[in-house]
Amino acid sequence: IGTENxxxxxxxxxxxxxxxxxxxxxxQHLKEKLGRFPENIVADAGYGSEENYEYLEEKQLGNYVKYNKFHWEKRRKNRENPYLPEHLPYNKERDCFLCRNGKHLEHVGDRKYVTDAGYETRRDYYRCEDCGGCPYAGECKNSDKPKTIRISHRLNELKRKANENLCSEKGLELRSQRVVEVEQTFGRIKGCWSFRRFLLRGKEKVKIEWGLLSIAHNITKMALEG
Incomplete structure (x- = not known):
């Protein structure tokens, strides 16, 4: 569902x-029904993907959508971990990363992926030139093989933009609203009205059932506010 107020x-x-x-x-469905997109999109980490971020950027919509590691990377132990791929210095000209021991992680290949919707993305692989005798090996990797990382440069770029938006003053305000907006709506339908299972079967019938519940929710809210 999409909610406003x-x-x-x-x-x-x-x-x-x-x-x-x-x-x-x-x-897309929302645009068909309302005639326009919402100005800002606020959603939890379940919706944070490269494909979705690209879509929001293409449509010039405000991106306040979390990604799966948004809260995880804010923890101090992760924020200060020098071995995480996102913390390794990157040399764009040479297309390589530099590890804590001063060794290069050279580009060794890439792989393309296509989503169910036909979106094509790429992951690049980088491998350390020499991990032998490294004093940080025990903390840096968990195998005897040279350290290898998998990176999506485009996704990282989009995540940085999303992070800036989410941590801005406006982002903090919208994030605090999301819990009130969507969760209270589901709370009324699932908690107060005890609706936890669809009574009908089949996508079209379920659509009608949920549509009636949505209308009932909106009418109830109007009555309580009036």
């Missing part, structure tokens, strides 16, 4: 086990 402004039905692939079709 805790009114349901749009909904879509998906049989997907994860949220990642639902954002773009949901926003």
């Amino acid at each position: 805790r009114y349901i402004v749009g909904f879509t039905i998906h049989p997907n086990p994860t949220d990642t692939t639902t954002m773009i079709p949901h926003l």
Whole structure:
């Protein structure tokens, strides 16, 4: 569902086990019904993917969507960990990383992936030139093989932009609203009204059932505010 001021402004039905692939079709549906996109998109880490970030950038929408490591990387032990790939100095001209021991992680190949929606992404692989005798090996890696990392430069760039937005004054405000917006809406339907299982079967019937619940929720909210 998409909400604004805790009114349901749009909904879509998906049989997907994860949220990642639902954002773009949901926003497209919302545009069809409302005639425009929302100005800002606020969502939890389940929706943070390269494909979704690219879409938000292409449509020039405010990106306040978390990614899976957003809170994890804020912890001090992770923020100060010199062995994490995102903390290794990168030489763009040579296309290599530099480890704590002064060794280069050279580019050794890449692999392309295509999502179910047809979005093509790439992951680059980098391997250390020589891990022999490294005093940091025990902390840096967990095998006898040379350290190898997998990187998506484009995803990292998009995540940096998302992080800047999320940590801005406006981002902090919108993030605090998200819990109130969506979770209270689901809370009424699932908690107060005890709706925890669809009574009908089939996507179209479920769509009707959820549509009626959405209308009921909006009418109830209008009545309580009036």
